[in-house]
Amino acid sequence: MREVMEALNEAFSDGRRVAMATVVRTQGSAPRAVGTSMLVTGEGSPIGSVSGGCIEASVIEQAATVLATGVPELLHFGISDDDGFSIGLTCGGSVDIFVQAFERATCPGFASLQKALVENLPCAMVTIFEVAPELLGRSGLVHQGSAITPLFAGAGFAWDVVQAADSAVQEAIASGRSTSVTLPAVTGSDERLSLLIDVFRPARRLVIFGAVDFSASLARLGAFLGFHVTVCDARAVFATPERLPSAHDVVVDQPARYLQKEIALGRLGPDAAICVLTHDAKFDVPVLDVALREGFAYIGAMGSRRTASDRRGRLLALGHTERSLARLRSPIGLDLSASTPEETAISIMAEVIAARHQASALPLAFTSDPIHKGLGERAALAPHPGGQPSSSPTCGVGQELQLPPLRNNQNENILT
Incomplete structure (x- = not known):
């Protein structure tokens, strides 16, 4: 419902009745997740989407009936029985859509x-x-x-x-x-x-340490993806809202001290993403020490391989083990050969998304599993600690693909 909340509120304010169609159950390669909604006005205009476009027309038609009768309907769509391109999904999965009339009086x-x-x-x-x-x-x-x-x-x-x-x-x-x-x-x-x-739930936190040029692009992309973005830097001349207009919070503080305070106040959940872009040992080692001991869902640090190796040695000296350091993604991001701040932001956020869903981050063309998978299905694709996939991907005709070795965090960051 979240994606149509604004439109739903406008309809309620205007006293208009709308039908809301919501994905309530999926199986296989369904295009949208459970909870995704689409509104249909009395004029038949859709707001939002419940699939990639293959069943919307049928859902809109059913929504008109629901608005007329006031009786909710549970619709089921699978791949069509005849040619696969009539009313039904073409991706091979199935989806159940619940359509109900919505107005303020009936939704207290x-x-x-x-x-x-x-x-x-x-x-x-x-x-x-x-x-x-x-x-x-x-x-x-x-x-x-x-x-x-x-x-x-x-x-x-x-x-x-x-x-x-x-x-x-x-x-x-x-x-x-x-x-x-x-x-x-x-x-x-x-x-x-x-x-x-x-x-x-409250928006997931993305905390960026270091108000460098890359931070503005990362903050902008993080906010676009629905994160609550904070940028923290000890240098007041760099940590300004003018330089970081997309960040929800810009904080001037020592990174490690700020992170400790946020943890103590309970404002950082285990799903938080921590991105350290300072690539300066006096700032990033203390904050990474705190982050690794807390165990956030994503912890990444920018820098060249030389910087990453030096940082790793310093963290080992602080008592971290190879096992605990396996959670640190450094150099940060996926191997996209990114060079500009915008490309680097995409590289980092792509890795954040992959980490959240335990995805392999392989090209879909090199995988044969369903594209839309649940968390349990994705777990089998998660890279091993050593970086090697559990099995070699194969193409559709069974011929083994010759891929370069899969390594975590292949990209060389341009900053040292």
């Missing part, structure tokens, strides 16, 4: 969701999309640590079903990933209760 949780987003509170909008007809489309906001019970008021579900649903919602909020879950509506029965758990 929307105002609470807006308030939670302003306050940066982790929560989930939970919607029933498969169960008895009278409960279809019922939704409510559930905060982290609060109970789902109000959503099921008067529904007559057994306590064990409510508990299972509550656990699923809290697990989804903790993971930060929207998902769906299907439970027996009544213990031992075939009737199913399916819930969309659309998770909203």
